[in-house]
Amino acid sequence: MLRLALADLWHERVLFLCSALGCAAVLAPLIVLFGLRQGVVAGLRAELLEDPRAREIVSVVNRTLEPALFERLAADPRIAFIVPRTRALSATILLEHPDRPGSGLRVELLPTAPGDPLLPGRGAMAADEMVLSATALQRLGVAVGGGVVASVARSREGRREVLSLPMRVVAEAPSSAALRDAAFATLPVLLLTEDFLDGTAAPDARPGGEEEARRRPFAGFRLHAARLEDVPALDREFRVAGIEVASRAEAVAGLLRLDRNLALLFLTIAGAGGLGYLVSLGVGLWAQVERKRRDLALLALLGLRRRALLALPLIQAGAVALAGAALAVAIAAGVAGVLNRAFAGSVTGDRPVCLLTHAMAAGAAGVTLLGALLAAVLAGLRAGAVPPAEGLSEG
Amino acid sequence: MTALLSLRDVRKAYRGDAAPFALEVPRFELAEGEALALAGPSGSGKSTLLMMLALAAPPDAGGFVFAGTDIMRLWRGARRDALAALRARRIGVVPQTGGLLSYLTAEANIALTQRIAGRRDAARLRMLAEELGIAAQLGRRPAELSVGQRQRVAIARALAHRPALVLADEPTASVHPELADAVLALLRRECAASGAALLVATHDPDRAARAGYPVLACATHAPDASGVARSVFDRPPLAEAA
Numbered sequence: 001m002l003r004l005a006l007a008d009l010w011h012e013r014v015l016f017l018c019s020a021l022g023c024a025a026v027l028a029p030l031i032v033l034f035g036l037r038q039g040v041v042a043g044l045r046a047e048l049l050e051d052p053r054a055r056e057i058v059s060v061v062n063r064t065l066e067p068a069l070f071e072r073l074a075a076d077p078r079i080a081f082i083v084p085r086t087r088a089l090s091a092t093i094l095l096e097h098p099d100r101p102g103s104g105l106r107v108e109l110l111p112t113a114p115g116d117p118l119l120p121g122r123g124a125m126a127a128d129e130m131v132l133s134a135t136a137l138q139r140l141g142v143a144v145g146g147g148v149v150a151s152v153a154r155s156r157e158g159r160r161e162v163l164s165l166p167m168r169v170v171a172e173a174p175s176s177a178a179l180r181d182a183a184f185a186t187l188p189v190l191l192l193t194e195d196f197l198d199g200t201a202a203p204d205a206r207p208g209g210e211e212e213a214r215r216r217p218f219a220g221f222r223l224h225a226a227r228l229e230d231v232p233a234l235d236r237e238f239r240v241a242g243i244e245v246a247s248r249a250e251a252v253a254g255l256l257r258l259d260r261n262l263a264l265l266f267l268t269i270a271g272a273g274g275l276g277y278l279v280s281l282g283v284g285l286w287a288q289v290e291r292k293r294r295d296l297a298l299l300a301l302l303g304l305r306r307r308a309l310l311a312l313p314l315i316q317a318g319a320v321a322l323a324g325a326a327l328a329v330a331i332a333a334g335v336a337g338v339l340n341r342a343f344a345g346s347v348t349g350d351r352p353v354c355l356l357t358h359a360m361a362a363g364a365a366g367v368t369l370l371g372a373l374l375a376a377v378l379a380g381l382r383a384g385a386v387p388p389a390e391g392l393s394e395g
Numbered sequence: 396m397t398a399l400l401s402l403r404d405v406r407k408a409y410r411g412d413a414a415p416f417a418l419e420v421p422r423f424e425l426a427e428g429e430a431l432a433l434a435g436p437s438g439s440g441k442s443t444l445l446m447m448l449a450l451a452a453p454p455d456a457g458g459f460v461f462a463g464t465d466i467m468r469l470w471r472g473a474r475r476d477a478l479a480a481l482r483a484r485r486i487g488v489v490p491q492t493g494g495l496l497s498y499l500t501a502e503a504n505i506a507l508t509q510r511i512a513g514r515r516d517a518a519r520l521r522m523l524a525e526e527l528g529i530a531a532q533l534g535r536r537p538a539e540l541s542v543g544q545r546q547r548v549a550i551a552r553a554l555a556h557r558p559a560l561v562l563a564d565e566p567t568a569s570v571h572p573e574l575a576d577a578v579l580a581l582l583r584r585e586c587a588a589s590g591a592a593l594l595v596a597t598h599d600p601d602r603a604a605r606a607g608y609p610v611l612a613c614a615t616h617a618p619d620a621s622g623v624a625r626s627v628f629d630r631p632p633l634a635e636a637a
Contacts, residue, residue, distance in 0.1 A: 004499075011536075295497075298490070298494045298496070300451075301490075302511055303482035306475055306479070
């Protein structure tokens, strides 16, 4: 049976090649399209997800936010990380190289806590530890592991008082966390500077414990949503609750919309193309059975069973589908290679624009084979129903 | 001698060239190894009868026994595979113009019946090819063969699997008159050599008689009141004839 089917294909190898080419011609663009969707959309998305700032929401107006609110927010599954923030004005400190007093650098003091997405991989920090941005490290001439003196000054009854805290630099903040001069420290450090500026702490006071700090109300917060999709909703909720926040909600919402629209677009094109592809494949196979009606009738007359007769178009369809799919994958891989070289580093960074995987190739071959076999079964049932008597008298 | 084929009161309605026809076979028997020509004008139902005898088309009614098997029961039970198997093992067919598969060589075409019957026999294939004078053409495809050679390949294919019955539908219709005599003679000789019964449908009873075939002519009746023309093939049982 197999020999008979393949002998037929071999005899009509030009036609077979045409069928396979026709198959590949429709399938290859679909594979490229799918690869593009994978590459562009998935790449764009991954890039957004990788940028911790995309999921950040920061309150901008100073309020008095009670610990209960923070507890509630921390329990929200949509919020992956939250750290309270002191008033913006009191969150600036002067950093000095311990050996070069007077060479001060004014930096923004940012609160951090374990699990901070801006400082990935950092565990709990001690109250005398700090993470500095690259620019701050450079300007101060301090290396990671070195010491630095952090200070704030206030004037009280005409006298200038200074709170001076010797700190240790434990790491350099990644550029995604802070582009400008910035220092990350634990919450008690921020609270102490605020208290000192408010006049409720003495110049020789030292940072308290984290637990104790968390029991106090704060002016604001910095939080990171668990998922990109949560950002727009959280942003809206805070605004409704009267808390002014800054986030990339609009950009995120736009990108999510783009993602959805692109996905829909790809789905529509691929759906229409795929459907057309299966129809053309089926019609081709059907036509083949019609063309071979005489031969099939003859084989039936010679005593070939229905099952064997059905197998003929099935085997041939399978051969066409596999050859077509292999050809299509080869073409698509070539096109993807060209696309990736042409768009290298422009659209999706160093990610490939067109992403083809073995799973996709196998999927394309599988869908093709399935469609071809389905069409061939229909055609084959017809072949099996060809009355053997047709083989005797030939038109 | 037992009858290989036995039909009783078989009827089959079919559409002829113009008017509806009814084929009737009140009595018909064929002994093993016997040769017979079925004669009748075109459209008289010869091909329809051959199709029924080839187990390729069901009779409407009647009794039909082939090689000891009740064919009517198989048709009623829609046992198409059983019919196909019987066809594959016991029947050889020579279609009008050969009916060869264009994508197979002459040899593969002849081997087709052996393969389907599961009876590979290269020596017999070779012997038949030599007897029929086509040994040199075995490696060629039908397109490269003459009409006469194709017809001989078809005869070889019909005999290759040692069938009990060979059916030929107008095997001489598409060949030169001189060749026609040769084809009929070849068919008869090879079937006799193989011990196969042979039924040839022809519109030329004289040629068949010249080739030594007993001839059964059909009786045609003009349309009756219902407008159906009848075509009757009647052959008395062997015992009565003897």
